[in-house]
Amino acid sequence: MNKKIAFFPGSFDPFTKGHEDIVLRALEIFDEVIIGIGHNTNKSRYFSIEKMTEWIEQTFVGKPVRVVAYNNLTATVAQEMNANFLLRGLRNTTDFEYENSISQVNRYLVKGLETVFLITSPHLAPISSTIIRDLHRYGTNVDEFLPYKLEE
Numbered sequence: 107m108n109k110k111i112a113f114f115p116g117s118f119d120p121f122t123k124g125h126e127d128i129v130l131r132a133l134e135i136f137d138e139v140i141i142g143i144g145h146n147t148n149k150s151r152y153f154s155i156e157k158m159t160e161w162i163e164q165t166f167v168g169k170p171v172r173v174v175a176y177n178n179l180t181a182t183v184a185q186e187m188n189a190n191f192l193l194r195g196l197r198n199t200t201d202f203e204y205e206n207s208i209s210q211v212n213r214y215l216v217k218g219l220e221t222v223f224l225i226t227s228p229h230l231a232p233i234s235s236t237i238i239r240d241l242h243r244y245g246t247n248v249d250e251f252l253p254y255k256l257e258e
């Protein structure tokens with residue numbers, strides 16, 4: 107049987123407990139999850155790719171999870187990594203509107219590349235990377251929203 111590999115793309119700036127929940131639930135469905143940190147050279151990040159990769163790897167030690175950074179079309183990278191599914195989380199209708207078209211484009215680009223959506227766990231729905239960045243920028247401790255400890 108073909109190994110079921112899911113590619114989970116995102117900015118992950120930072121990777122949150124909302125993202126962790128999606129990955130842990132996906133591991134019940136897929137044999138392996140590859141977390142792809144999409145990195146646009148024109149956009150600067152708040153947390154570096156290197157640090158974020160390390161923190162995500164720490165979070166999933168011992169589990170069939172890999173972390174890669176990429177700067178290319180998501181569908182192309184998923185195909186290169188032999189992933190047969192894309193994984194995304196859905197929090198609300200705004201997420202849905204965007205995901206609806208992007209998943210159709212991705213399936214057009216790579217035939218048979220299906221996107222699997224997991225609905226957010228309600229207690230994690232309000233967590234967004236944007237809000238966490240804003241809290242952190244102004245000195246608020248954000249540890250309770252992250253599955254790893256930020257270094258001082």
Ligand code: ADP
Pocket residue numbers: 115116117118119122123124125128193194195196197201225226227230231232233234235
């Ligand atoms: P992007 O910039 O591609 O939206 P994000 O890093 O913000 O990347 O999110 C990656 C994926 O995780 C998206 O599918 C997003 O909807 C999902 N996600 C983000 N936060 C949560 C959460 N709290 N619960 C469930 N899914 C989430």
